[in-house]
Amino acid sequence: MESEVVEAELVLPTHLSFKKVQMYEKYPKGQSRGRHWKHLKQILQAENLQNYPPDEPNYVNIESPPSMHPSMKICDITGLEAPYHDPRTNLRYANTEVFKQIRALPNEYVQRYLALRNAAVVLK
Amino acid sequence: FPISIIVVSRTSLKLHAYLRERPERGRRKLLSFISFRRERKRRRSRKMPFISQIQRQSDYAYFPSDTPIVIDNGASYFRIGWAGENDPRVIFRNIVQRPRHKGTGETVTIVGDHDPALLRYFDCTRSGPRSAFDNNVVYQFEIMEYILDFGFDRLGANGSQIDHPVLITECVCNPVHSRSKMSELLFETYGVPSVAFGVDAAFSYKYNQRHGICNEDGLAICPGFNTTHVIPFVAGEPVYKGCTRTNIGGYHVTDYMKQLLSLKYPHHMARFTWEKVEDLKMEHCYIAPTYASETQLFQEIDRTFVPKSEAETSQPGSEVLKSRPLTQEDFKIVLGIERFRCPEVLFNPNLVGIGQAGVDEMAGVSIRRLPEKDEELEKRLTSSILMTGGSCLYPGMCERLEAGIRMIRPCGAPIKIVRALDPVLDAWRGASAYAASAQFPQQTFTRMDYFEKGEDWIRGYKFRYTL
Numbered sequence: 312m313e314s315e316v317v318e319a320e321l322v323l324p325t326h327l328s329f330k331k332v333q334m335y336e337k338y339p340k341g342q343s344r345g346r347h348w349k350h351l352k353q354i355l356q357a358e359n360l361q362n363y364p365p366d367e368p369n370y371v372n373i374e375s376p377p378s379m380h381p382s383m384k385i386c387d388i389t390g391l392e393a394p395y396h397d398p399r400t401n402l403r404y405a406n407t408e409v410f411k412q413i414r415a416l417p418n419e420y421v422q423r424y425l426a427l428r429n430a431a432v433v434l435k
Numbered sequence: 436f437p438i439s440i441i442v443v444s445r446t447s448l449k450l451h452a453y454l455r456e457r458p459e460r461g462r463r464k465l466l467s468f469i470s471f472r473r474e475r476k477r478r479r480s481r482k483m484p485f486i487s488q489i490q491r492q493s494d495y496a497y498f499p500s501d502t503p504i505v506i507d508n509g510a511s512y513f514r515i516g517w518a519g520e521n522d523p524r525v526i527f528r529n530i531v532q533r534p535r536h537k538g539t540g541e542t543v544t545i546v547g548d549h550d551p552a553l554l555r556y557f558d559c560t561r562s563g564p565r566s567a568f569d570n571n572v573v574y575q576f577e578i579m580e581y582i583l584d585f586g587f588d589r590l591g592a593n594g595s596q597i598d599h600p601v602l603i604t605e606c607v608c609n610p611v612h613s614r615s616k617m618s619e620l621l622f623e624t625y626g627v628p629s630v631a632f633g634v635d636a637a638f639s640y641k642y643n644q645r646h647g648i649c650n651e652d653g654l655a656i657c658p659g660f661n662t663t664h665v666i667p668f669v670a671g672e673p674v675y676k677g678c679t680r681t682n683i684g685g686y687h688v689t690d691y692m693k694q695l696l697s698l699k700y701p702h703h704m705a706r707f708t709w710e711k712v713e714d715l716k717m718e719h720c721y722i723a724p725t726y727a728s729e730t731q732l733f734q735e736i737d738r739t740f741v742p743k744s745e746a747e748t749s750q751p752g753s754e755v756l757k758s759r760p761l762t763q764e765d766f767k768i769v770l771g772i773e774r775f776r777c778p779e780v781l782f783n784p785n786l787v788g789i790g791q792a793g794v795d796e797m798a799g800v801s802i803r804r805l806p807e808k809d810e811e812l813e814k815r816l817t818s819s820i821l822m823t824g825g826s827c828l829y830p831g832m833c834e835r836l837e838a839g840i841r842m843i844r845p846c847g848a849p850i851k852i853v854r855a856l857d858p859v860l861d862a863w864r865g866a867s868a869y870a871a872s873a874q875f876p877q878q879t880f881t882r883m884d885y886f887e888k889g890e891d892w893i894r895g896y897k898f899r900y901t902l
Binding site: 313315316319320321322323324327328329330331332334337338348349350351354355357358366368369370372373374375376377378379380382383385389390391392420423424427428429430 | 491538543544545546549550553556569570572574575576577580581584585587588592593594595596597606607608609610611612613623624625626675676678679680681682691694695698701726727730733734772773776783784785786787788789790791792793796797800
């Protein structure tokens with residue numbers, strides 16, 4: 312190891328005195344480490360929330376509902392208020408200059424702007 | 436060329452409008468005024484709230500075995516320290532990288548954020564920074580173990596096990612699987628004698644209540660890193676039935692800003708790292724009193740104010756974006772509307788496609804969800820609203836929240852919104868003050884409890900915040 316790396320103590324040491332089981336004993340090399348961790352969706356499924364009364368607060372219960380306010384439509388490129396909508400690319404635009412820019416954008420950028428709004432078509 | 440950032444502020448817009456009417460004033464006066472404004476602004480620049488401290492502490496041995504260790508396990512930063520103190524000893528970003536060392540070829544673990552200059556000895560291409568969190572729940576316990584290793588190591592631990600009770604924060608209504616795996620990790624691997632779990636927003640509220648900032652009944656609004664919570668407090672205890680959570684936070688604001696800037700300036704896409712954009716966000720972003728009125732101001736921008744690169748992309752053809760030689764103009768980044776467009780996401784998550792209520796609407800939902808309908812209680816709740824959490828530091832947030840809540844409450848209801856004393860550190864401070872009190876051991880559970888009573892008991896584990 313280079314001296315400045317050792318001095319800065321960048322790297323986590325492999326053996327720590329206060330641990331009863333070290334990392335290299337728990338996760339031996341060569342085995343697929345940690346790919347078996349349950350993601351949030353699986354954790355929530357495993358909780359079996361339907362067996363408990365529904366008015367008791369749990370992780371899924373307390374999520375907020377969809378917004379009741381009218382949605383704010385802003386231009387995808389400039390951020391100004393956008394009453395107009397381009398049928399070809401599905402982007403929102405505020406005035407004619409922005410429209411010219413939209414029609415000149417390559418498809419990759421169009422998809423990225425739509426992905427910002429979660430409106431891009433994802434082909435799986 | 437170095438990249439320079441031009442920030443469009445309301446004053447510069449007014450100045451521009453003024454100069455348009457009186458063109459004889461000339462360009463030189465404009466430049467001298469702008470540089471004067473920049474000097475003044477530099478002096479009043481914002482205090483950056485997030486600074487890591489990873490110095491190894493040397494006084495671990497002086498603390499007796501019953502002094503609890505307090506950990507604020509947040510999705511953005513990990514804070515660890517001793518109970519009863521005012522500040523956490525060790526603070527670092529809650530991420531882990533496992534790059535390969537270029538010289539020896541072995542895979543090493545690096546916890547937290549470090550000086551990027553030192554990382555050049557490591558091959559970081561296949562290992563991005565990884566977090567133990569999914570939304571705000573810990574699910575990757577291998578990464579959590581690395582982080583706890585580093586935290587305890589820097590706190591100075593050197594016995595054969597951690598012999599102090601531990602108070603660790605978790606999210607609201609933490610799933611049983613996450614809570615039990617965390618207890619198992621602490622008991623089995625570190626030998627901790629007893630553990631307690633609490634909600635960080637609640638600790639922050641109790642701390643501020645003790646200092647008189649908010650009352651016994653009130654609302655805690657906590658915009659965090661991945662999520663935003665609104666928790667009502669009645670008689671000093673949080674009412675989880677009335678709690679709401681939206682999955683939007685500081686991370687989404689920074690991500691939005693990063694995408695917008697890279698789309699606007701495609702040449703510099705590689706230079707906009709997430710950390711740099713976070714710095715930009717903390718320094719320049721603010722929340723507009725109403726989005727529509729701010730955009731009105733920005734619409735009167737003179738055409739010449741738009742940088743040349745943007746005006747030129749109106750020409751047809753994608754070859755404009757690649758083959759034009761880069762002039763000095765391209766290295767000027769103008770932050771105009773993005774300054775308040777990005778934090779607007781907290782109030783309108785629809786802007787990024789998340790179909791949930793924004794912060795101001797959540798307060799109304801939370802009051803609606805309370806089990807008892809009591810007008811007096813609702814008045815007391817809205818007259819003591821506390822804002823805590825890292826994402827509430829934007830200028831203009833208080834006013835906007837107040838306007839939003841006034842819109843949904845009946846006319847004339849008392850509304851008072853205060854910011855916590857230190858929104859970033861208050862959760863840790865509240866937890867530390869709590870752990871130092873004499874009744875804290877009654878709220879912990881030991882290894883024996885965990886193994887004898889099993890998962891159902893862990894699910895029913897409730898923390899009492901008033902002692």
